[in-house]
Amino acid sequence: xxxxxxxxxxxxxxLLVVLLLAPLATGIIRKTKARLQNRRGxxxxxxxxxxxxxxxxxxxxxxxxxxIFRFTPYIVFGSTLAIALLVPTIATPVPFHWIGxxxxxxxxxxxxxxxxxxxxxDTGTAxxxxxxxxxxxxxxxxxxxxxxxxxTVAVTAGSTDLSIIVSRLSFTPVSIIHPSHLLAFxxxxxxxxxxxxxxxVDNPATHLELTxxxxxxxxxxxxxxxACIEWxxxxxxxxxxALIANMFMxxxxxxxxxxxxxxxxxxxxxxxxxxxxxLVALVESSNxxxxxxxxxxxxxxxxxxxxxxxxxxxxxxx
Amino acid sequence: xKKQEYIHLLxxxxxxxxxxxxxAAPNELYLALKPKALSKLPDVCSLLTKSxxxxxxxxxxxxxxxxxGLFSLYYIFSLPADDLFIIxxxxxxxxxREVPSISSSIEAADWFEREMKDWFGIIAFPNIRKLAVHxxxxxxxxxxxxxxxxxxxxxxxxxTFDFRHVEGEGVFEIPVGPVHAGIxxxxxxxxxxxxxPIINLDAQLFYTHKGTEKIAEGLTPQRALWLAExxxxxSTFAHALAxxxxxxxxxxxxxxxxxxxxxxxLLELERLYNHVSDIGxxxxxxxxSVGAAMAFQLKERFMQLNEMLTxxxxxxxxxxxxxxxxxxxxxxxxxxxxxLATGRVEFNSFIDLAMSASTAIDRLETTGVLSHKDAYRLGxxxxxxxxxxxxxxFRQDHPHCSYPHLQFKVAxxxxxDVLARMNVRIDEVxxxxxxxxxxxxxxxxxxxxxxxxxxxxxxxxxxxxxxWRGEIVxxxxxxxxxxxxxxxxxxxxxxxWRALKVAVLNNIVPDFPVINKSFxxxxxxxxx
Numbered sequence: 001x002x003x004x005x006x007x008x009x010x011x012x013x014x015l016l017v018v019l020l021l022a023p024l025a026t027g028i029i030r031k032t033k034a035r036l037q038n039r040r041g042x043x044x045x046x047x048x049x050x051x052x053x054x055x056x057x058x059x060x061x062x063x064x065x066x067x068i069f070r071f072t073p074y075i076v077f078g079s080t081l082a083i084a085l086l087v088p089t090i091a092t093p094v095p096f097h098w099i100g101x102x103x104x105x106x107x108x109x110x111x112x113x114x115x116x117x118x119x120x121x122d123t124g125t126a127x128x129x130x131x132x133x134x135x136x137x138x139x140x141x142x143x144x145x146x147x148x149x150x151x152t153v154a155v156t157a158g159s160t161d162l163s164i165i166v167s168r169l170s171f172t173p174v175s176i177i178h179p180s181h182l183l184a185f186x187x188x189x190x191x192x193x194x195x196x197x198x199x200x201v202d203n204p205a206t207h208l209e210l211t212x213x214x215x216x217x218x219x220x221x222x223x224x225x226x227a228c229i230e231w232x233x234x235x236x237x238x239x240x241x242a243l244i245a246n247m248f249m250x251x252x253x254x255x256x257x258x259x260x261x262x263x264x265x266x267x268x269x270x271x272x273x274x275x276x277x278x279l280v281a282l283v284e285s286s287n288x289x290x291x292x293x294x295x296x297x298x299x300x301x302x303x304x305x306x307x308x309x310x311x312x313x314x315x316x317x318x
Numbered sequence: 319x320k321k322q323e324y325i326h327l328l329x330x331x332x333x334x335x336x337x338x339x340x341x342a343a344p345n346e347l348y349l350a351l352k353p354k355a356l357s358k359l360p361d362v363c364s365l366l367t368k369s370x371x372x373x374x375x376x377x378x379x380x381x382x383x384x385x386x387g388l389f390s391l392y393y394i395f396s397l398p399a400d401d402l403f404i405i406x407x408x409x410x411x412x413x414x415r416e417v418p419s420i421s422s423s424i425e426a427a428d429w430f431e432r433e434m435k436d437w438f439g440i441i442a443f444p445n446i447r448k449l450a451v452h453x454x455x456x457x458x459x460x461x462x463x464x465x466x467x468x469x470x471x472x473x474x475x476x477x478t479f480d481f482r483h484v485e486g487e488g489v490f491e492i493p494v495g496p497v498h499a500g501i502x503x504x505x506x507x508x509x510x511x512x513x514x515p516i517i518n519l520d521a522q523l524f525y526t527h528k529g530t531e532k533i534a535e536g537l538t539p540q541r542a543l544w545l546a547e548x549x550x551x552x553s554t555f556a557h558a559l560a561x562x563x564x565x566x567x568x569x570x571x572x573x574x575x576x577x578x579x580x581x582x583x584l585l586e587l588e589r590l591y592n593h594v595s596d597i598g599x600x601x602x603x604x605x606x607s608v609g610a611a612m613a614f615q616l617k618e619r620f621m622q623l624n625e626m627l628t629x630x631x632x633x634x635x636x637x638x639x640x641x642x643x644x645x646x647x648x649x650x651x652x653x654x655x656x657x658l659a660t661g662r663v664e665f666n667s668f669i670d671l672a673m674s675a676s677t678a679i680d681r682l683e684t685t686g687v688l689s690h691k692d693a694y695r696l697g698x699x700x701x702x703x704x705x706x707x708x709x710x711x712f713r714q715d716h717p718h719c720s721y722p723h724l725q726f727k728v729a730x731x732x733x734x735d736v737l738a739r740m741n742v743r744i745d746e747v748x749x750x751x752x753x754x755x756x757x758x759x760x761x762x763x764x765x766x767x768x769x770x771x772x773x774x775x776x777x778x779x780x781x782x783x784x785x786w787r788g789e790i791v792x793x794x795x796x797x798x799x800x801x802x803x804x805x806x807x808x809x810x811x812x813x814x815w816r817a818l819k820v821a822v823l824n825n826i827v828p829d830f831p832v833i834n835k836s837f838x839x840x841x842x843x844x845x846x
Contacts, residue, residue, distance in 0.1 A: 033607065037610075037611030037612075038615060126491070126493060126494075129490075130492065130827065199605050200677055203605040205607070208499065208500070208831040210492075210494065210827050210828055210831055211603075211605075211831055285608045286608070286675070287605075287606070287675075287677045287678075288601070288604040288605050288606035288609075288675060288677040288680075288681050289604055289605030289677075289681070290677060290680075291680070291826070291828075293514075294680075
């Protein structure tokens, strides 16, 4: 019985945290960026208002769009929610960790990306095609870098299961300052920037269609479809931050099932994600967007850092 | 060289085919080409540009059927060495409106010839591709001919844009506009790309054609000035001043020293806020939002300064024939220079910070290169020309306003990339601060009245200023009642749009917006 309660409570909490806090993280990034530009900026809860507004708005569909265009928002939203069940946020292990490991997470993201790229092509507009082609060519270089960064952590922790990685690290906090761990952190951070379409790889705030990557694919979306995609993007960024936060700084995460532990876990988690959000905003503010053909060089840095991390692990040992 | 020497030189080279005509302004030399020597037109023009180092400025077509029973074309060349304009007048028969094309030797004339075909029906074969009217405009309806009534509605015909199609494996077209994201004027672009690199760019402009030149005909200069301020919002004062210059030259009107200083001040203030704004926009387009935000803050300060001084952020309602509409009082004048001193410090620290952002500078270097050769070939003017090593600045070549009494350096860079165009702006902003400081000392709180009264006059003359984007040249002909008979506006954008097409070649599509912004051409000034 308690097994069932544990599963239900932690899973629901898990979903709620990701669903409800993801827009806040985006809000914090935007607010920080605004302050760095000497602007007052919109309130940190503005993304919630935006989503509410979009859900109320009418949907306009391009006449050329097929079912792919209409299904994609739900597929993206659904796959991101599924990931939310697998990535530990406030407690570990997550009840459904046996469903899939970190490789499942990576490929669930790939499913979402695949469909968004298809939907971009589906509208038949020049910008959609442009965005899809850029997204897919970047994806093919982001993926190896991401795999290597993640495997480095998996090797150091001895498992690809996210919950087990986080649990082990939280019991041996000293291993956090292991050099290979720190290098892998930087590698994964770069990958996060690239994967979630932030500066210097992509500019989520631009109005220039010709420069867009992710935004170009979703230009034709409106109303609740756009809300789903926007929300899913925010959750994707949030989940990536959760991954980094708990894989590299698992401090405070709830390892037992009690109210106090969960409350501490939630508090610690919010602090960690806020710090990461501010870090993302700092990176975005101090850099310009890279030339499209320079992005592989950046990802090569992530790749090499992860590789070094792996080598260091075998040389120094745990 | 004096005017007579030029005439002598041309006659020696070409024979007796040119006759001198009357000119209202001392630095304009009008030469009429004899009708039977029409076929020599390209030779005369290449002699002027190649041997005499003249620079092509503009072509003015004029329906003079009511004056001399024919059309006239005025080919204007600038001779910076002698502060002289040589204006070649060619008569065109009203029934057979054909002249030899000069754009095979002077490529800069290409768009001007196409425009005169679209608006006057004067054909410079083979340069007949539509430019200034859209494809749905019927053939043989020429909106600038005198018989055309601007109030009528013209039924449109079917037509499609005549784009140059590029074919081949993996080549596809990206249509952009005419409505763009953001606050940008309308224009339709058609990119042909092979993957990301751009292999051809075609543009359809003239969406913001307002018929300014046509509707001004028959107005008094005082009323047309109101239109001049609205040719291109970012160059409000420069255009209005170029207009005033032309009228003042026709009427031989002297301007008080105090008005000259203030006019120069306003020109430099216009340059200041536009350059700072462009620097910000360039940073914004490469995603360097902190740099952009800093520049836009500065721009806002300069615009508020404009408002403090003149009551208008865009310097509207200041220009007047014979002087200025209003004069700032002593406290406003001193406040201006106190503000400019702090603005200068802030600008320098902003540039220091922005130039240390290596990822931003990396995006600007080697992007959108306009080689010196291409810039020279296309007759590129203003900041775009100066960034490609063309030292062409009317402030120096044809000194007007207070510029003859000022010390300044013409900014020049050789690389021709986006960074060079930004560096020209940075140098010019710094130079503007110097100029404004000198003007502060020269300002004389004495008389503001023009030294001569306004009197109605007829005739024609050029009016020009170096606006922030480049040279702005107006040519005005007043009829016997002192009303406008013909007003030709040449905005630097009309010269420079073709540079954009060349500069984007082999660049990748996502770099187009920043290349475009580095030129920042005016659609409104181009389309008029």
